[in-house]
Amino acid sequence: MEKKRLTINLKVWRQKDADSKGQFVNYTVKDVNPDMSFLEMLDVLNEDLIKKDETPIEFDNDCREGICGMCGAVINGTAHGPESGMTTCEIRMRMFKDNDTIVVEPFRARAFPIIKDLVVDRSALDRIMQKGGYTSVRTGGVPEALSTPVPKQNADMAMDMAACIGCGACVAACPNASAALFVSAKVSHLALMPQGRPEAARRVERMVAQMDEEGFGACSNHGECEAVCPKEISIIGIARMRREFWKSMFK
DSSP states (O other): OOOOOEEEEEEEEEEESTTSSOEEEEEEEEOTTTTTHHHHHHHHHHHHHHHHTOOOOOEEESSSSSOOOOOOEEEEEEEEEEETOGGGGGGGGGOOOOOEEEEEEEOOBBTTEETTTEOOHHHHHHHHHHEEEEEOOOOOOOTTTTOOOOOOHHHHHHHHTTTTOOOOHHHHHHHBOOOHHHHHHHHHHHHHHHGGGGGHHHHHHHHHHHHHHTOOBOOOOOOOHHHTTOOOOOOOHHHEEEHHHHTTTTT
């Protein structure tokens, strides 16, 4: 039996470019399949706008499988939408009711300037990574898998932190627009592994300094970042980043 189709009312943030003033614009999308993803619903709306010779809504997307971190929108006040542990592209329209009104806006932060509509410039996160989110040790040939023993607890924690996809939802949700959860995940997953220890002090100093330079706010332990993270990264990582930072001061 076919599921009942939905009518969805949207209030979408429209902004021509970074220098233009934006505003919410109302749209109605009819005949929405409940099994559609949120982005597929926006595709349907854009097809209708194109037919009317109107400008389609710009939004970031790539894999549409919750892997790449490209998608990102604030849906009814929550980064990525109403369900925990999901990216915007994973949200399904069955999570909403017929004739619901949904407010859609971009990730808002000083360090994430709006490019157009729902698209923001998140290159600040890339510049933080360039300051130390890697290991530069020359290993030569590929070492044997068991040549560097790693305690399982450390390996598990490192994998949890490495799950970060850099989507920026933590920044959008934080009242201070802090990137602490993102940076802590990138610092932690390397600091927990022996391969990352030689550069640990330099890494955390440089990445934290770049985070501040980009204009992100300070972390005040509100916890919104953890609540909206699609990979459910724990704020324990922030404590580890702070510990690594203070340790670097003594080296």
